[in-house]
Amino acid sequence: MPIDPVRLTADLIRCPSVTPEEDGALVLLEEVLTRSGFSCTRVDRGGVSNLFARWGAAGHPRSFGFNGHTDVVPVGNAADWAEDPFGGVEKDGRVWGRGACDMKSGVAAFVAAAADFVAETPPDGAVILTITGDEEGPGRDGTRALLDWMSGQGERMTHCLVGEPTCPERMGEMMKIGRRGSMTCFFTATGVQGHSAYPHRAKNPLPALAKLVDRLASHRLDTGTEHFDASTLAVTTIDTGNTATNVIPARSRATVNIRFNDAHSSASLSDWLRAEAAAVAAETGIAIEARIEVSGESFLTPPGLLSDLIGAAAEEVTGLRPVLSTSGGTSDARFIKDHCPVTEFGLVGQSMHQTDEHAEVAQIRQLKSIYGRILAGYFAD
Incomplete structure (x- = not known):
C-alpha cells in the first residue's frame, strides 16, 4: 500500500x-x-x-x-x-x-x-x-x-x-x-580605560573599531561569478557595554558575517580580515584580536x-x-x-x-x- x-x-x-x-x-x-x-x-x-x-x-x-x-x-x-x-x-x-x-x-x-x-x-x-x-x-x-x-x-x-x-x-x-560559504569574525579592540574629561590619559578602542568596521563594510569583495551573486559582508553587532557617560572603555567588540562565493575561500578571507585588523591596529595603537568561525565553504x-x-x-x-x-x-x-x-x-x-x-x-x-x-x-x- x-x-x-x-x-x-x-x-x-x-x-x-x-x-x-x-x-x-x-x-x-x-x-x-x-x-x-x-x-x-x-x-x-x-x-x-x-x-x-x-x-x-x-x-x-x-x-x-x-x-x-x-x-x-x-x-x-x-x-x-x-x-x-x-x-x-x-x-x-x-x-x-x-x-x-x-x-x-x-x-x-x-x-x-x-x-x-x-x-x-x-x-x-x-x-x-x-x-x-x-x-x-x-x-x-x-x-x-x-x-x-x-x-x-x-x-x-x-x-x-x-x-x-x-x-x-x-x-x-x-x-x-x-x-555560498559562511563565516563569522569576532573582533575585540583593547585600549586603556580612563576619564572622558582626560582622553589623553586613556586609549579609546571605539574609534579604532569603528574605523575597522567602516573599512570592512565599505569594501567590495567581488561582483559575482558565473553561478553566484556577489559576496556580502554584514556588520551584525558592535558591543561595548559601557553605561557610564564619563568613562572611556577599555574594550569593545564587533562582529561581522560574510557570505562568500567561489571567488574566495575562508582561508583567503581570514587572511584579509586579519590584515585589515592589523593595519588599523598599527595606525591607532589599539590592539585588535580577530577570532574566526567558519560554518562552511x-x-x-x-x-x-x-x-x-x-x-x-x-x-x-x-x-x-x-x-x-x-x-x-x-x-x-x-x-x-x-x-x-x-x-x-x-x-x-x-x-x-x-x-x-x-x-x-x-x-x-x-x-x-x-x-x-x-x-x-x-x-x-
Whole structure:
C-alpha cells in the first residue's frame, strides 16, 4: 500500500523534536522504512540522533541518496499559534505545525517516494536515506556523523538530493546546485580605560573599531561569478557595554558575517580580515584580536545528470522548469559535497521558522511524485 506523505508529515510534526531532541521522529521513520525493506542503523553521536537507511546491496556502484533532517527550531510563544505547533493539524488544504515546511514534509516525501519505488520497481542499485537530528543546531554530530560512519562502513552514495525547501513562491521554480560559504569574525579592540574629561590619559578602542568596521563594510569583495551573486559582508553587532557617560572603555567588540562565493575561500578571507585588523591596529595603537568561525565553504555542483533529472521531473509534475540557484544560507549539502555530487530541491519555503508554519497538502503530494520520478529516471538504464 502506498505511503501517504501528508499523513507521515503530520505524524512527524507530532514528535516535538526541537534540536537536539529526537522525541520519536526517527523511531517512527525507522519503523516505516524497516517495513518497506530498508536496512536501518541508528548513528547517534554527541547526544544527537541520526538514521541511516539503505535498500539494496552495500557498496553498490549506483546508490542514490536522499538527505534531510527531522529536528526543528523552537516554536517561540505557543499561544501565538493558530493551531497547536505540534498538533500536525490538516486544515484548509495545509498541514500546520513546527517543521511542516522545514523540513518534515520533505523527509516524509522522500521516505514515501523511496519506499514505494523499491516496492513497485526494485532497482539495480541501492537507495540510501540519511536523516539527521542536528541540522538546525551546531551541525557537528548530524550529517557529518552519518558521513563519518558511512566512510568507516564502506557505504557510499553516488549522488544525493537534499530535500530542503528551495522554491521561493511557486512549487517547482528553483533548485540549489550550490551554496555560498559562511563565516563569522569576532573582533575585540583593547585600549586603556580612563576619564572622558582626560582622553589623553586613556586609549579609546571605539574609534579604532569603528574605523575597522567602516573599512570592512565599505569594501567590495567581488561582483559575482558565473553561478553566484556577489559576496556580502554584514556588520551584525558592535558591543561595548559601557553605561557610564564619563568613562572611556577599555574594550569593545564587533562582529561581522560574510557570505562568500567561489571567488574566495575562508582561508583567503581570514587572511584579509586579519590584515585589515592589523593595519588599523598599527595606525591607532589599539590592539585588535580577530577570532574566526567558519560554518562552511562555498561549493558548486556543476549542471549535469542530477540537475537534469530534477528539472525534468519537476517540470513533468508542476509545469515549471526549476532555475539553477546558489542563493540562500547554508545547509547540510555543505558536508555532502565532499562525499558525492549533491543538489537540493524541495517545497516552497515561505513559512519556515515562522509562527503558524505550514505546508500545502497538494505540494507535499507533488514533491513525493517528483522524487519518485527522479528515482525512476536515475535507475532507468
